[in-house]
Amino acid sequence: MWVDVLIILLKVLVVLLVLIHLGALLTWAERKQSAAIQDRIGPNRARIAGRAAMGLFHALADGIKMVTKEDFVPAGAHRTLHTLAPAAALFPALVVFAAIPFGDVLRIGERVIPLQIADLNVGIVYIFAISSMAVYGTMLAGWASNNNYALLGGLRASSQMISYEITMGLSIIGVLMIYESAQLNVIVQKQGELLWGFLPKWGIVVQPAAFFLFLAAAMAENKRVPFDLPEGESEIIGYFVEYSSMKFAMFFLAEFVEIVIVSGLVATLFFGGWQVPYLYADGFHWPFGLGVWQLPHLLVVLLQVAAFGFKVLIGCWVLLTVRWTLPRFRYDQVMHLGWKILLELAFVNLLITAVVVLLIT
């Protein structure tokens, strides 16, 4: 009993620490990558013991700087809500990962440890329920700041987020139909099956349109370029203009943790989660009758967790790269794209999937 609780505590701690640190590292990756794309050097000054480590310590230096800045609340602002808003933005991003499996099960002696914090049978519903709470952060921040720009930015942000949430929810219904489950670990397990004996039945293979719809909608949810008009640092003042010190850092961190979450979801739903092609619990089963490689259990688990991590990192990299590839939308274009194009495409994808699945069975 106590060992069980301890194991859960350990898993939660590891996941939270990885999320926060990956989020902080992504701020560095984003700056360094933008520098590389724009032919600049980028962060290179912060040093520990004379080593710059490619500017890696800037993430740490930024954190220290944020902590020592004045925590400022503008006159006329609603103090409680102004303080709660950054927490309302960061909290959902931190807890949503609980339903995402980062590995199958780890067996140590008699004990079976699922490599997932909570194996909910409605994992998908949990993820959407929690991630839509993030809109409170932007709305409260905009409203509580007593600032015209913040209010308008908050309105822009919240209506954009709720618009794209529908597409995000609709686009994965096809995935649920094919894998017949809303439990994320089951969805991942079913992606280990093979089509025609060699092609892994990953979401991207059976639902390619859903992948692009989901990615576009998730990026809009995340308020990243090209959907960054709620808070375009370079031109548009947005909902957290009146935030300073760690409160600002929390909005910033929430954005980067959300990048990790989106990559994790994309990997789980469309790229087989922790599955490695042809790798099963006892080793590699090669297609075309090429035989079986037996592998020890621990190595299999390590490979699976590493595969999930690799997929998440690739997803983060794609999301960071998109920023320097696409220009920003105008607000009417964002709403047009969300309501009049993506929503319809998601519907059509849903109907086509339904008809095809019915015809096959």
Add this chain to the structure above:
Amino acid sequence: MNMLPLLITFVLAGLVCALMLSLSRLFGPRRPTPVKSEPFECGMDQMEQPRRQFSVKFSVVAMLFIVFDIEVAFLYPWAVMFRRLDVAGFLAVLVFLGLLTVAFVYAWRRGALEWN
């Protein structure tokens, strides 16, 4: 036991948020001045009170969102049971979607989705 991991996650994530909120209270300076605490408006005096009326379009979007988000929530259980419900289930959902599509087309034709 099933919900305990979630509870632990919520408590720990809440602690992280509380810690971050209190960190700059503890370590940051505190020197408010009247000018500093004015709401940011490019150095001008604030012309209008922020908590004013805003465009009705935002509330229309919010209403449409509620309708369609509930629709999506209804579709999840259907999608999971899809193969077992077979054609009958599909036809029932088609009626449901058809009704919503009528409402959506109405909203579209009335210009609820136009932004200019």
